[in-house]
Each structure stands twice: as structure tokens, then as C-alpha cells.
Amino acid sequence: MEKKQKRVVTELEYLGMSGWEKFCYKFISFFKKLPTVFLHFFTATIPALALRFWDAFSGIFKKLWIAMKNGDWKTRLSFLVMGFGQFTRGQVMRGVVYLVFEILFILFMALFGAGQLALFGGPGYTETTAGGWIVDPVTGQEKYVTAAVGDNSLLVLLYGILTMIFIVAFVYAWYSNVKAAYYAQEMKEAGQRLPSAMDDLHSFADTQYHKTLLAIPLLGLVIFTIFPIIFMVFVAFTNYDMQHMPPAHLFQWVGLANFKAVFGGSLSGGTQFGMVFGRILLWTVIWAVFATFTNYLLGMVVAIMINKKGIRLKKLWRTVLIMTVAVPQFVSLLLMSQMLGDYGIINSLMQNWGLTTAPIKFLSDGTIAKVTIILVNIWIGIPYTMLMVSGILMNIPADLYESARIDGAGAFRQYFKITLPYVLHVTTPYLISNFVGNLNNFGVIYLLTGGGPTMAIAGVDGAGETDLLITWLYKLIMDKKLYGVASVISILMFLITGIISLVTYNRSASVKNEEDFM
Amino acid sequence: MAKKFRSKKLVERGTNTVIYIILTAISIIWLIPFVFLILQSLRGEPGATTNYFFPKQWTIDNYVRLFKNQGVSASTGEIVSTGSYNFMNWYGRTLLISVCVTVIQTAIVLVTSYALSRLRFRMRKPLMNLMLILGMFPGFMAMTAMYFLLQLLGLTQNMSIVGLVLVYVGSSCMGYYICKGFFDTIPKSLDEAARIDGASRQMVFFKIILPLSKPIIIYTVLTAFMGPWGEYMFASLIANGDPSYWNVAVGLRDMIQREQLTAYSDSFQRFCAAAVVVSLPITILFFLLQRYYVEGVTGGSVKG
Numbered sequence: 001m002e003k004k005q006k007r008v009v010t011e012l013e014y015l016g017m018s019g020w021e022k023f024c025y026k027f028i029s030f031f032k033k034l035p036t037v038f039l040h041f042f043t044a045t046i047p048a049l050a051l052r053f054w055d056a057f058s059g060i061f062k063k064l065w066i067a068m069k070n071g072d073w074k075t076r077l078s079f080l081v082m083g084f085g086q087f088t089r090g091q092v093m094r095g096v097v098y099l100v101f102e103i104l105f106i107l108f109m110a111l112f113g114a115g116q117l118a119l120f121g122g123p124g125y126t127e128t129t130a131g132g133w134i135v136d137p138v139t140g141q142e143k144y145v146t147a148a149v150g151d152n153s154l155l156v157l158l159y160g161i162l163t164m165i166f167i168v169a170f171v172y173a174w175y176s177n178v179k180a181a182y183y184a185q186e187m188k189e190a191g192q193r194l195p196s197a198m199d200d201l202h203s204f205a206d207t208q209y210h211k212t213l214l215a216i217p218l219l220g221l222v223i224f225t226i227f228p229i230i231f232m233v234f235v236a237f238t239n240y241d242m243q244h245m246p247p248a249h250l251f252q253w254v255g256l257a258n259f260k261a262v263f264g265g266s267l268s269g270g271t272q273f274g275m276v277f278g279r280i281l282l283w284t285v286i287w288a289v290f291a292t293f294t295n296y297l298l299g300m301v302v303a304i305m306i307n308k309k310g311i312r313l314k315k316l317w318r319t320v321l322i323m324t325v326a327v328p329q330f331v332s333l334l335l336m337s338q339m340l341g342d343y344g345i346i347n348s349l350m351q352n353w354g355l356t357t358a359p360i361k362f363l364s365d366g367t368i369a370k371v372t373i374i375l376v377n378i379w380i381g382i383p384y385t386m387l388m389v390s391g392i393l394m395n396i397p398a399d400l401y402e403s404a405r406i407d408g409a410g411a412f413r414q415y416f417k418i419t420l421p422y423v424l425h426v427t428t429p430y431l432i433s434n435f436v437g438n439l440n441n442f443g444v445i446y447l448l449t450g451g452g453p454t455m456a457i458a459g460v461d462g463a464g465e466t467d468l469l470i471t472w473l474y475k476l477i478m479d480k481k482l483y484g485v486a487s488v489i490s491i492l493m494f495l496i497t498g499i500i501s502l503v504t505y506n507r508s509a510s511v512k513n514e515e516d517f518m
Numbered sequence: 519m520a521k522k523f524r525s526k527k528l529v530e531r532g533t534n535t536v537i538y539i540i541l542t543a544i545s546i547i548w549l550i551p552f553v554f555l556i557l558q559s560l561r562g563e564p565g566a567t568t569n570y571f572f573p574k575q576w577t578i579d580n581y582v583r584l585f586k587n588q589g590v591s592a593s594t595g596e597i598v599s600t601g602s603y604n605f606m607n608w609y610g611r612t613l614l615i616s617v618c619v620t621v622i623q624t625a626i627v628l629v630t631s632y633a634l635s636r637l638r639f640r641m642r643k644p645l646m647n648l649m650l651i652l653g654m655f656p657g658f659m660a661m662t663a664m665y666f667l668l669q670l671l672g673l674t675q676n677m678s679i680v681g682l683v684l685v686y687v688g689s690s691c692m693g694y695y696i697c698k699g700f701f702d703t704i705p706k707s708l709d710e711a712a713r714i715d716g717a718s719r720q721m722v723f724f725k726i727i728l729p730l731s732k733p734i735i736i737y738t739v740l741t742a743f744m745g746p747w748g749e750y751m752f753a754s755l756i757a758n759g760d761p762s763y764w765n766v767a768v769g770l771r772d773m774i775q776r777e778q779l780t781a782y783s784d785s786f787q788r789f790c791a792a793a794v795v796v797s798l799p800i801t802i803l804f805f806l807l808q809r810y811y812v813e814g815v816t817g818g819s820v821k822g
Contacts, residue, residue, distance in 0.1 A: 158666055206718035210642075213633040213723075217626050217691035224688025225652050228663035235663075302544065305537045310530065319805070320545040323552055326804035330748040330767045331793045335551055338774055338786065345554065348569035379548070384815065391816025411533075436654060442751060447771065474751065477662055486662075490655070497654045 023421045034503075041503050060175060067182035078181035082174060085181025089188060093197035098177045105170045113163040120160030153238075154246040161230050165222065236487035242480065251484075258488045276455065276463045276472075277489065283370070284468045288438040291377050296431060298378060299385020300423060304415070306386070307393050318390070321383040329380065333447035336376050337363065340448075363449045366465030373466060377444050388430065389423055396422050436497050445471045469493050559790035564590065566786045580784060580791040595782035602761045605792050608769040611679060615765065616746045618683045623690040623742040624735065630691040632723050635701035636709060649692045661685070661752050668756065678756045678763045685752055686745065696814055700734040701727060737814030740807050744800060766796050 017025060067075060078085035083098030187194055195203070204212045236258055238244075244251035263274055306317045324332055339345050340362040347359040362372045396418065404414050445451060451464035451471045462475045469489060476486040554571070561568070562575025583589060589600045634646060664685055668674050673681035708730075709722050717725065728735075750767045757763035761772070773789040804811065 154666060155670070158670065202718075205720035209719040209723075210633045210637040210639045212720075213629045213637075214645075214691075217630045220626070220688040221649075221652070221691055223667075224664060224685060225655070225660060225692070227667070228660035229652070229655055231663035231666075232660070305541060308534075308537060310534055311537055311541075317541050317545065320548055322805075322808065323548060323801075325811075326801040327552065327797045328744065328747045328767075328800055330750060330770070331555075331797050332551065334771060334774060334789070335555055335793065338789075339551060339554065343567050345567060345569075345571065348567060349571065352569045387812050387815050391812060443748070446750070478755075483662065494655045498651055 023424060037503055038499075041499070063182075064175070064178060067178050071182050072185060075178075075181045075185050078178055082177045085177075085184055089184045089194060091184065091194055091197070091200075094180070094200065098173070101170070101173055105166070108166065109163075112159075113166065116156060116159040116163050119156045120163075152246045153250040153252070154240075157231065157234055157238075161227060161234065165227060165230075232487045232490060235483050236491055238484050240483035241485075242482070245481065254484070258484045261485055262488050262492070279455070280463060280467050280469055280472050283466070284439060287370075287374070287441075287468060288435055290374050291381070291438045291441065291444075292431065292435045294374060294378050295381035295385050296427075296434070299382045300389045300420075302382055303386045303389035303393060304419065307390055318386070321386055323383075324380050325383050325387070329443060330447055332380060333376070333444060336379075337448045340372060340376075364453050366453055366455075369449050369453065369466050373444065373448055376448060380444065388427070392423050392426055393419070436500070439468075439493075439497050440470050441468065442470050442474065446474065451475065555790050555793055558787055559794050561787050561790075564595065564784060565781045566783060580787040581795075583784065584788050584791045584795070589788060590782055590784040592780045592783040592785070603769070603772070604762070605766075605769060605788075605795075607762065608764050608766045609795070611763075612747060612765040612767075615679055615682050615686070616743050618679075619686045619746050620739055620742045622683070622687045623745075624738045626687065626690050627694055627697050627738050627742075628728070628731070628735065630694045631697035631701050632727060634694060635698045636722070636727070637719065649694075652689075653692050660689075661755060664688075664752075665755055674756050675758055675760060675763050681756055682746070682749075682753060682765075685756075686749065690742075697734050697738060700731065700814075704730055733810045733813050736807055736810040740804065740811055741814070743803070747796065747800060766792070770796070 014022070014025065068079070071078075074085045074088045081099070082102040083095035085095075086092075086098065087095030184194055237253055237255060238251045239254040239257065240251040243249060261274075262277055302321070305311065306314055311317075341347070342359045342361060342364055344362075346362070347356070350356045351359065361368055363369050400418050401414055404418060409417065445466055445468050449464070449466045451467035453465050455463050455465055462480060463472055467475070470493075473486050473489055473493075476482045476489070557571070557573055559580055560576050560578065561573035562577035562579070563573060583597065584605050587600055587604050587606065588597050589603075590596070591598045634642060665674070668681040668685070671681075673684065704727060708726055712722050712726055713719075746765070748767055749765065750771065753765040754768045757768065761769070764772070770789055770792055773785045773792065
């Protein structure tokens with residue numbers, strides 16, 4: 001094995017390796033290539049993406065320019081009056097839809113959106129008053145503030161983002177309107193029949209069925225995922241915290257102050273955010289690695305034991321283990337947190353039996369709590385792996401084992417040369433998604449220890465020894481209301497998990513394409 | 519030769535014995551907490567903890583008090599009404615939310631999976647990549663923004679059932695992986711044959727794909743139904759501290775807050791009773807539909 005690390009392995013040598021050696025080789029070369037992969041990601045993948053994005057972007061303007069240049073007056077008028085081109089060419093329904101959308105948009109912007117955007121980009125917000133004419137402290141101009149809406153910076157932010165999303169939707173509709181108008185013109189010039197309203201409706205059940213199907217799911221995605229993300233990104237640049245809670249006290253734009261606070265600088269109140277952030281990040285990564293691999297390896301061992309030929313009562317063992325999947329997880333976790341408490345049943349029994357004199361601090365000592373959490377997580381997690389691996393084990397062709405046995409391979413050799421490589425090969429994507437899931441595993445930590453015990457760093461209130469980034473965020477928001485800083489941390493988390501999983505995901509996909517198992 | 523054969527058999531029997539011992543030990547470890555849960559829910563002695571495993575007095579009073587919305591006062595030991603800390607209310611709310619989420623989420627997941635598996639359109643790949651990346655954003659951060667949005671719409675506190683259903687269902691299209699993986703395995707030739715016979719894509723979806731998808735539909739229903747029962751973060755956020763608007767997860771966690779566990783209080787016993795009441799239907803449902811769940815887990819993880 002060591003030799004292979006040092007020099008390049010030829011294809012022939014690679015084919016000559018056993019399954020286990022192949023796996024080792026892949027494993028080692030995966031980590032050896034990791035820096036290159038990261039480099040590749042930044043130097044090649046991102047520029048390529050940017051280039052493609054630019055191509056698509058300039059393509060839009062090219063198409064618009066062509067429509068402007070070659071279009072007749074009907075098409076050109078569509079630039080201003082949406083739906084005009086369709087309307088005058090007999091596609092009344094399409095025309096009406098476009099036109100109504102434009103009118104709605106103009107009304108919305110004139111009555112509401114434009115004002116919100118002006119406030120949004122404005123230099124600062126005025127505190128809410130009872131209403132009436134007040135002097136803006138920044139611009140010095142008089143302006144009217146109503147009591148109902150006020151100048152609530154939270155609402156301004158919300159409405160501003162919603163308006164921007166609406167504008168993007170409008171621009172897209174406008175672009176597709178121009179494109180469709182020009183397309184209709186070309187069709188007419190070529191002497192072809194334009195699709196009628198009925199054709200359009202039918203196409204939504206057939207050629208354009210994806211639009212019908214995805215409309216509602218994507219609307220949900222925009223409102224409940226994309227909008228909140230944009231919101232949090234903006235909040236990262238404000239001083240939204242306990243002292244600045246709208247509507248009573250407004251928050252303002254503060255530039256990069258929150259980022260500085262997280263990276264080493266101290267926040268007002270002397271809290272060493274950078275240091276705490278580093279410690280929590282370290283534990284988060286350690287936890288994710290342990291939680292993922294202990295569950296995976298032990299779950300596989302249990303699955304192999306249960307599925308071994310000659311072991312009886314397979315169904316019974318499986319059913320018993322599945323209990324932790326079947327019982328709602330929060331029940332199991334809360335129960336465990338009670339049983340393992342300082343005065344919980346386990347400590348009581350052990351003292352009763354004379355095994356210990358003082359309660360073992362399963363959940364109230366930093367180091368022990370970390371071990372306990374990982375152990376409880378094994379209790380929760382093994383059944384999932386066991387179920388999954390059992391299914392895969394049954395899929396391994398029996399003749400592989402048959403021929404291995406004829407060649408004289410024992411149980412261990414069979415395991416290392418057939419079972420393990422096969423299962424690993426098939427479940428790499430699961431491992432990655434499980435790892436990312438564990439980075440953000442709120443339930444186990446919060447319900448077991450609540451992140452506690454508190455860290456022994458002076459001036460750090462709130463952060464606990466077993467806090468993951470996600471539970472720390474929860475505390476920062478629920479207890480401390482430090483929205484600005486919490487946003488910065490979540491952006492950082494997003495970048496970390498995003499890059500790790502994108503890189504590994506692409507990598508594993510390419511491995512899979514390169515050479516399939518067998 | 520015969521000797522060798524026999525020793526091999528002995529080794530085999532030895533390993534099997536070891537495996538049996540390990541499996542029995544594991545089973546005991548896995549079951550003890552649940553046995554403890556049931557025993558404690560039937561415990562008659564007052565107080566938060568005992569220093570023995572099996573209760574000395576057996577009773578169903580914990581269940582009775584739970585259903586009658588009563589509890590033993592932590593300070594005086596009298597039976598008092600628990601007021602707005604009403605378990606049956608939490609249970610009803612969670613059940614209603616769960617049913618709504620199940621219906622909507624199943625529809626959304628099926629529809630998204632079909633579109634991404636069977637239909638070919640320009641934005642398909644970018645959309646799948648986008649969902650992959652969006653899935654890595656810490657969900658909790660999205661929740662604060664969503665909270666403000668729901669507050670604007672008036673969907674917190676007494677409208678929180680609607681709000682919670684919207685939130686749980688809102689991004690459910692991102693969980694399409696397993697279902698799409700299943701659709702991918704249905705032969706394309708079926709679609710093509712139907713298309714040649716003049717079926718639209720909609721008809722293919724309803725007449726061909728859906729009837730063949732019973733296992734994955736059951737899997738989706740099962741996971742969608744089980745999801746809201748354990749959701750803690752948003753349910754506590756949206757209730758804004760008012761126990762009338764909690765779900766079971768928030769309520770049960772509150773039951774075993776440290777300050778309530780005194781020598782008189784029965785909140786731990788009631789917690790156990792409540793946990794049994796919550797777990798029983800879900801566990802039974804799960805074991806009935808276990809086969810489909812296992813198929814989903816195996817298929818989905820392998821597909822990736």
C-alpha cells in the first residue's frame with residue numbers, strides 16, 4: 001500500500017488490485033486529490049459557471065436587440081404595452097394575460113412598491129411617531145409618517161425584498177412577452193398558424209406540463225426558502241439586535257460591522273465572538289464526523305450480523321431496533337435526557353447498586369456530555385443505517401460469495417473484499433448528505449443538553465460546550481436577539497457546508513461514472 | 519477431512535453464539551428506555567424520580583389526569599387544572615397540522631418528482647442544482663424571516679395552524695430525491711407507448727406513473743405524517759410563548775423542564791403518559807407500513 005501512495009498507479013496495476021486495495025487506493029487518492037479538487041473548484045468550476053451565466057445574460061440582450069431591429073410596429077409596441085403583439089395577431093387570451101400583469105405591476109409600483117424601495121435604499125430610517133409631519137434627521141427634509149406603517153425598518157426590509165422579487169418576476173414576464181411577440185411575428189411571416197387559446201390551454205397539460213406541475217412548488221420555494229435567505233443576507237448588514245427592535249427602536253445599515261465582530265473583533269459587551277465561533281465550529285465538525293461514521297460503521301456491523309446466514313429470528317432483531325425509528329425522535333431524545341440527568345434513573349440506580357458514589361455528569365460536564373451525545377446518537381441512528389444496509393446486502397449477487405467460497409475465501413476476506421467495497425460504493429451519496437445533515441443536527445443537541453453546560457470563557461453568555469453552530473444560532477436569536485450577527489454566522493455556515501458538499505458531491509459523481517462497481 | 523469439517527462447524531456455531539449474545543445485548547439496550555417510559559407512565563408514587571426501576575404502585579391516574587387536563591401541583595401536591603397547558607389541545611393541533619401537511623406535501627413531492635424525472639425542459643438541471651444548494655442553508659435562519667412574514671399576514675398564534683402548515687409544506691419540493699429516484703426506475707418505454715397512443719403528459723402521470731407508484735406514495739405519506747410530530751423549532755417560535763398554540767413536541771419538552779420536577783409533581787409521569795399516547799398511533803402506523811418505509815430508505819440512499 002505504501003508504495004502505491006508514492007508513485008502513480010498504472011491502469012493495469014489498478015485492475016490487478018483486490019477490492020479492498022482498490023478501495024484503499026481510492027480512499028487515499030481521494031484525500032490526496034482534495035486540494036486539487038478545491039483548487040479546481042475555484043479556478044475552473046466557478047469561472048466556467050460565470051462564463052455560462054454571462055453567455056445566458058448577454059443572450060437575453062441579443063434576443064431583445066434582434067426583436068427591436070427586425071420587429072414590425074406591433075412587436076416594437078410590445079416593448080411598451082405588454083401583450084400588444086399577441087393581441088393584434090389574434091392571440092387574445094395571451095395578450096390579455098400579459099396586459100393585466102403589466103397593469104397590476106404598474107399599479108403596485110406606483111401605489112406601494114416604489115415608495116418602499118426608496119425607503120429601503122434610503123440612508124436611514126426614522127423612528128415611528130404617532131403620525132404627522134416630521135423632519136427627517138438625515139436629509140433634513142420634512143416628510144409625512146403615518147402611525148400605522150411608520151418607518152418600521154423591519155417592514156421596510158420585508159416589503160423592499162418582496163418588491164424586488166416582484167420586479168424580477170415582472171422583468172422575466174416582460175422579456176418573455178417581447179420574445180413571444182417576435183416569435184408570433186416570425187410565425188405569421190412564415191405563413192404558419194399561431195396556437196390559439198385552446199392550444200395554449202392544452203399545452204399546459206402536455207408540452208408545457210412542467211410549468212403547470214412546478215408552479216405551486218416553486219412559488220413555495222421562492223416564498224419559504226429563497227425570500228428568507230435574501231432577507232437574512234440583508235440583515236447581516238444591519239445592527240438588528242436587542243437594542244434595535246422595530247417598531248420601537250429601528251435598526252440601520254452598519255456595513256461589515258457584524259462580519260468584523262465574528263472574525264476576532266469583539267462585540268459590544270466584551271463577548272469574544274471570534275473565539276467562541278471557532279470553538280463551536282470545531283466541535284460541530286468533530287460531532288459531524290463522529291456522528292456520521294460511528295452510525296455508519298456500527299450500523300453496517302449490526303446489519304451484517306442480523307443478515308448472516310444461520311442467524312434466526314431476523315425479523316425480531318430488526319423490529320426491536322426499528323423502535324427508535326418508529327417512536328417519534330423527540331420523545332426518545334427527551335426521555336434519554338431525563339434518564340441520563342444528574343438525578344435521572346441511571347445515576348440513581350448506579351448509586352443504589354453501589355457502583356458510583358456521586359452522580360456521573362452524563363449531560364452536565366462538557367467532555368462527558370460530548371461523548372454521551374455521540375453515544376445516544378448511535379442509539380438513535382444505527383437502525384437507519386441497519387435498514388439501509390440490509391437492503392443493499394440483499395442486492396449483492398450471491399454468486400460473488402459463491403465463487404469467493406470456492407476460491408477458499410473466509411468470512412473476513414469476503415467481508416473486506418466483497419461486502420464493504422460494495423456497500424461503500426453504493427452509499428457514498430448517502431454518507432455526504434448524512435454528514436451535511438449532522439452539521440445542522442438541531443434536534444439531538446437541543447433536546448438532549450440544550451447546548452449546555454455553559455462554556456467557561458469569561459464574558460461568553462449563552463454559548464454552551466455542546467452547542468453546534470445551529471443550536472448556538474437558535475440561542476443567539478431566541479434569547480439574545482442578535483439577528484445581525486446570527487445572519488453572518490448562518491451565511492458562513494452556508495458557505496462551508498455548501499462548498500464541502502458541492503465539491504465532494506461532484507467528486508463522488510465523477511468517481512461513480514469513471515468505474516462502476518463490477 | 520471429516521475432522522476439519524467438524525471444527526469448521528464448531529467455529530461457525532461459536533460465531534453464531536457470539537452474535538446471538540451481542541444481538542440480545544443490543545436489543546435490551548434498545549428496548550430498556552421504552553420499557554422504562556411505559557413503566558413510568560403507570561407509576562403511582564409521586565415525585566420526579568425514583569431510585570428503582572419498577573414502580574411499587576401501579577396506576578392509570580397519570581393518563582386520567584392527562585386527559586382531564588389536570589396535574590399535581592409542584593409545590594403543594596394538590597390536584598389542579600393545568601389550564602392552557604392542555605395536552606389534548608396540543609395533540610389535536612398537531613394531528614390536524616399533520617394531516618394537512620401529509621395531503622399537501624405528498625401532492626407537491628409527487629408532482630415535483632414527476633416533472634424532474636420524466637419531463638425535459640431547459641431549466642431542469644439548473645433547478646435541481648439550485649435545490650441542492652438551497653438545501654444546505656440552515657433551515658432555522660429561514661425561519662426567523664418566515665416568522666416576520668407570517669406575522670405580517672396574521673398567521674401566528676391563533677392562526678398558527680395555517681402558518682405552520684404553510685411553513686412545513688412551503689419548501690417540501692426540495693425533498694424530491696427519493697421519489698424521483700423511484701420514478702426513474704419505472705421504464706420509459708411505458709410512457710413512450712402511451713404517448714404514441716395519443717396520451718398527453720398529464721394522462722401519463724395520472725394513468726401510468728401514479729398507479730405504479732404505490733410504495734413510494736405510501737413512503738411519502740408516512741414520512742410527511744411523521745414530520746410535524748417532532749418539529750420543535752418553528753412550533754415554539756410561532757406560538758410566541760403562549761402554551762395554547764404549542765404542538766406536542768414543545769409541550770412535552772415543557773413538561774420536563776427542571777423547575778417542574780419536584781418531590782410532589784407528577785409532570786414526569788404525565789410526560790411519560792403523554793409520550794406513550796403520542797407514540798402509540800405513530801408506532802403502530804409505522805410498523806404496519808414498515809415494508810414501504812424500508813423500500814424508500816434503501817432505494818433513496820442508493821440513488822443519492
